[in-house]
Amino acid sequence: MTTEELKALSVDKLVDARGTACPGPLLAAKKAVADVQAGQVMEIISSDEGTKSDIPKWCKKMGYEYFGDIEEDGIIRLFLKK
Numbered sequence: 001m002t003t004e005e006l007k008a009l010s011v012d013k014l015v016d017a018r019g020t021a022c023p024g025p026l027l028a029a030k031k032a033v034a035d036v037q038a039g040q041v042m043e044i045i046s047s048d049e050g051t052k053s054d055i056p057k058w059c060k061k062m063g064y065e066y067f068g069d070i071e072e073d074g075i076i077r078l079f080l081k082k
Contacts, residue, residue: 001067006069006070013032013041014042015032017029020047022050026054029044037082040082042079045075046078047075052071056078059080064082065080067080
């Protein structure tokens with residue numbers, strides 16, 4: 001997805017993991033995804049660079065659709081569909 005498409009997504013669950021180091025953002029996402037229904041979109045906000053590789057790998061392993069990420073001012077926003 002393009003940056004514009006990602007920004008326009010309707011997000012059902014927001015996980016703010018800024019300020020936590022690896023594996024904090026991934027653990028927060030794993031916990032939060034339990035509240036997300038199949039077909040819903042979740043956004044993870046992180047300040048940890050490792051999240052850009054951890055979340056896509058986790059999505060692939062779990063069968064979630066990874067849409068991509070947006071990085072602005074050291075903050076990474078990642079989007080997935082359960």
